[in-house]
Amino acid sequence: MGLTGWYLHHHGAGHLTRFRAVRPHLPGEVVVFSSLPEPAPRPAGTTWVHLDRDNDRPPGAPDPADADPTAGGLLHWAPLGHGGHARRLAAIAGAIAARRFDRFVVDVSVEVALLVRLLGVPTVVVTQPGDRNDPPHRLAYATAARVLAPWPAGVHRSPATHLVEVGGISRFDGRTRAVEPDPGTVLVLGGGVPDEDLAGAAAATPGIRWQYAGRSASTWIEDPWEALQRAEVVVTAAGQNSVADIAAAGARAVVVPQPRPFDEQAATGRILTERRLAVVEPSWPDDQAWPGLLDRARALRPDWAQWRVSGAAQRAAAAIAEVVA
Incomplete structure (x- = not known):
């Protein structure tokens, strides 16, 4: 070798x-x-x-x-x-x-x-x-x-x-689903979103439990596999690892591409939209848009097998x- x-x-x-x-x-x-x-x-x-x-x-x-x-x-x-x-x-x-x-x-x-x-x-x-x-x-x-x-x-x-x-x-390739999504649970992966925007989204969706993973040392989850499975909807950027991880989990997702050189995440967002794999928003939505976005994500039946994570x-x-x- x-x-x-x-x-x-x-x-x-x-x-x-x-x-x-x-x-x-x-x-x-x-x-x-x-x-x-x-x-x-x-x-x-x-x-x-x-x-x-x-x-x-x-x-x-x-x-x-x-x-x-x-x-x-x-x-x-x-x-x-x-x-x-x-x-x-x-x-x-x-x-x-x-x-x-x-x-x-x-x-x-x-x-x-x-x-x-x-x-x-x-x-x-x-x-x-x-x-x-x-x-x-x-x-x-x-x-x-x-x-x-x-x-x-x-x-x-x-x-x-x-x-x-x-x-x-994905780091989760080969793992099997052990739990089913918990209704009314939203998992936000990664950082990059101001605290006030997250607070506004949570306030606009009463009855929904918002969990954060990776925003800071206090919310860091070394192994978020279980959290990914339990989330009814995952909110994430369009980074390559994030998309592969939600594909491995078969998750329903709202994806908000972040500005990156060479149009990197926006390009991935366009593919996810074309293949009906996620609800994709070009920028962080207004607070009042979140109830409808979560409903649209729940209604998805994404065929994540086409992402070829396995x-x-x-x-x-x-x-x-x-x-x-």
Whole structure:
């Protein structure tokens, strides 16, 4: 099997969650490079290399966003004169110089994908929904041995030529439903919604019990599988992991895509609407809209099997393992 490198972007928890779903199915040793803290417990056979941040602003230093980070539109993030950016790429290059890597998964960074390929290691680039036809994305995809798409075949358009669409990758794949939905229960996944908006929605729906998961340390649920099953309706953004998780649970949902670069979540929202998988709202609804939205969600009979969650993590691991230097 050899040695696999894996770069994890530090924005949000989704990249790490996806890695933890795929890693048990990937044989051999894996070295992870990330600015994220090392998870506990760390998966067996996995080494964690902590990288400096590439977007911090030390006192007195210029804003990296003003330091030509796109190199005239050819890259996404390579700010001039930023020490953290230089050290993180140097750490990856040093590791590749010291050991033979057979493949390197990049989730996600155009700059890391190009660096690794320039150093002679084949890359498996994880793609995301939305419009990825810009020059940096197209270059990263063109140099990749595989482009891994965590969605079912034909859902999103992609400029990648070596695309492998494995289905929605969920940490709950393989689990079975143990409880039935509890009428009158709404579960809100993740953060990003102001407290006053949540309070307004709850006030407008008397008799409905609103539960929050992941908004803060006090509402964090390490394993929300039971909460997902018990919820009559799940309210969530349109992130890849969130959609895969509600698909795994067979949940009825109200999905509110959050603003993301490249129209990422909006693109997923359009697919969910077209396939009648969820009630999708372009932005957080007004308070008075919530009774009707919950009624519409309850009436759904979503065919989540089409999201191909079952076996997606295994298919992703198999696609990665096929790549050998």
